[in-house]
Amino acid sequence: MKVSDYITLYRLAKNRLRSEEDYKRFQRFQASLLLEYMQQFGIDVRGKVVLDLGSGLGGYSQEIARKGGAAVISLDLIKPSFPIEQGIYALIGDALSIPLRDESVDFIFCASLIEHVSNPLLLLSEIKRVLKIKQYCYLSFPPFYSLRGGHEFSPFHYLGERCALYLHCLLRRTPPDWVKKVYTPFLPPTSFANTYQGWGLFRLTIAKAIQMIREVGLEIVDISPRYLPINTARWPILGEFLTWHVQFLLRKTT
DSSP states (O other): OOHHHHHHHHHHHHHTTSOHHHHHHHHHHHHHHHHHHHHTTTOOOTTSEEEEETOTTSHHHHHHHHTTOOEEEEEESSOOOSOOOTTEEEEEOOGGGOSSOTTOEEEEEEESOGGGSSOHHHHHHHHHHHEEEEEEEEEEEOOTTSTTTTGGGTTGGGGOHHHHHHHHHHTTOOOOHHHHHHHOBOSSOSSSTTSBTTBOOOOOOHHHHHHHHHHHTOEEEEEEETTOSSOGGGSTTHHHHHOSSEEEEEEOOO
16 A cells, blocks of 8 residues: 555545545545455456445445446345445345355455354355355454454443443443434444344454354455554464454355
């Protein structure tokens, strides 16, 4: 990444919660960087069918369709709030039971979803099922013990769930109005697991993710932290705390 990319990323991250459109700009810029990352491994999604799992506001889907030139299936639990444009096909569904045929997609993009589902092993099994043989999946999440691993409960998640919930309510931390409108959070949350309707936050580490990926039989092509030059993601134990967001490039071999 160039210095200008880091500056742009910081500016967009700082403003991402101001509005839905600000958050989509943040997603689109990240998607452009991730397309460049995938090109390092010879992966070009142009003309391919890409599944964006847990697409949310759709910023990633938009950039993958526009810049990447892919046909994107944008799947989420909620009805998309973004206008459907050429190259994007919205699908309402559960990532734990993907409503697609076996071996029907060329690439799967799954960013910041796996830590929000109650059965991550099932999610990985579904990813393997719908992915074509010898094709790739991009998977990423903030490890639970990283500074941002507690999401809206950070940094209080280090103190345990009960304390984190108490301090979250005490400080009257509430999501912006546009987030409430789109995702309908439970206020106040009574557990990490029921933060939002239909999904929440579950403790997931890099080590646990590696174990489950191997269990379902996907090949790990790359493990690295997003946007950082030092690969802390491969450091045992310490990497769980220092890796702000881990990314995996996975391949289905059989």
